[in-house]
Amino acid sequence: MTISPQQHSNSPERSSGNVELNGSALTFSGDWTLANYTILARLVEQVQRNNLSNVSLEVSQLGRVDTAGASLLVKLAGSTALVHALRVSDLGTEQTALITTVASAMEATEHPAPKSNPILAFLASTGEKVTAVARLAWLLAGFIGETLATLFYILPRPSRWRFTPFVAAVHDTGLNALPIVALLTFLVGAVVAFLGATVLQDFGATIYTVNLVAFSFLREFGVLLAAILLAGRTASSFTAHIGAMKVNEELDAIRTLGLNPVELLVVPKVLAMMVSLPVLTFVGMISGMIGGAVVCAITLEIPPSQYMAIVERDIGLTHFLVGIGKAPVFAFLIAVIGCLEGFKVSGSAQSVGEHTTSSVVQSIFMVILLDSIAALFFMEMGW
Incomplete structure (x- = not known):
């Protein structure tokens, strides 16, 4: 046919x-x-x-x-x-x-793709997220190792110490952050004292508001609030600084000159953070306890002299050491995460913004996670 x-x-x-x-x-x-x-x-x-x-x-x-x-x-x-x-x-x-x-x-x-099973899609999405978190943890562990190796390499060689970037970073991360840390911890201390007095008043134990404020700020709130503030303020600054240098190909120029970007950019920032955060933690502890003392003096008629006498009598030095001991660890992680996200910038302004946000989120998450683990550990040890 x-x-x-x-x-x-x-x-x-x-x-x-x-x-x-x-x-x-x-x-x-x-x-x-x-x-x-x-x-x-x-x-x-x-x-x-x-x-x-x-x-x-x-x-x-x-x-x-x-x-x-x-x-x-x-x-x-x-x-x-x-x-x-x-x-x-x-x-x-x-x-x-x-x-x-x-x-x-x-x-x-x-022949369109068959409709996926919602359960399988959920499991696949969960697996992808777990893989991404594992990859992130692997990169962070590797960068921490590289930073520590560089730090131990230059410590016995004073000629390689970079004092000017270190002092500038201390000024930026510590001195400039001092007012906001002091103000925030003062207000939080006042709030904790007010809430404690409100709850303890029903039991006739308002005097223990002093113990509540001192205990919480020496062990937890002082270091935690200072670390969270630095995670939002300083980690983002580190990421934006290094990310902008990568976008402008300054990191490539540093490597071309035979210099190590980790030694030049990361180590001074990490050391500055490890110096600044313990100082800010101490200031946060004192400011929070002062805020609690103001509330106690106004609402509970506990004079500052009695407030300090109760703190000296009931609050041991161990609580202060537990709080201040966590500060260098938090500082190291915040600085390393901020610098790592800066090195991960792909080369555009949008990438700088995305990694800046990521550094803040990761830093705050790691600080709270480690603080929770430390609290459980110290409780089991009886410290």
């Missing part, structure tokens, strides 16, 4: 395509182009009414083919059978590549 375009058009503008069905052979010939699309579409519809199962395709007689004609070929013959016929034919390379590309695109459209 032969179906030709002349049955539908008496005078085609150019040599139109043709399809011939002889027994179990389906032969394509002529030009399958957009100019003949209407005629070819009718031919395809007529041929599709016949049984086309187990037919062989012959495409070697095809002339010019464009995407419109190729889509009709795929619609009639099927993508798999058509691609197989193209492989065994001697059709031109350009026509073969075009028809194969259209067949692949139409096959992907005809």
Whole structure:
């Protein structure tokens, strides 16, 4: 059976395509182009009414083919059978590549991806997040090792010490942060004292408000509030500084000069943080206890002299040492995370902003996590 375009058009503008069905052979010939699309579409519809199962395709007689004609070929013959016929034919390379590309695109459209199982999707998403956290922990551990190796390398070599960046970082992270740390801890101390007095008043034990404020600030609030403030204020500054240098290719210039960016940029910042945070923690402890003393003096009529006498009598030195001992560890982690996120900047302003936010979130998370672990450890040890 032969179906030709002349049955539908008496005078085609150019040599139109043709399809011939002889027994179990389906032969394509002529030009399958957009100019003949209407005629070819009718031919395809007529041929599709016949049984086309187990037919062989012959495409070697095809002339010019464009995407419109190729889509009709795929619609009639099927993508798999058509691609197989193209492989065994001697059709031109350009026509073969075009028809194969259209067949692949139409096959992907005809067979959409099956709907995923919500449970499997949730498990896959959870696995990806766990993998990302593990990769982040691995990078952080490696960067901590590199920082410590560089630090131990330069400590016995005073000629490699960089005092100017260290002093500048201490001024930025410590002295400039002193007012905000003192103000915040003073206000939190006042709030803790007020809440403690409100609750303990029902039991006639308002005098223990002094113990509550002193105990909480010496062990937890002093170091925790100072560390969180530095995580938001200083870790972001470190990330933005190093990230901007990477965007401007200054880190590449440092390496070209034979210098170590970790020694030049990271070590002074880490040491400055380890000096500044213990000082800020001490200031936070004193300010929080002063805020509690003000509330006790105003609402509970406990004079400052009695307040200090209770602190001296009931609060041991161990609580102060526990709080101040956590400060260098928190400072080291905050500084390392801030610097690492700066080195991870990819080279755009958007990346600088994303990693700056990431450094703040990671620093605060690590500080609270380690503080929780330390609290459980010290409680079990009875310290």
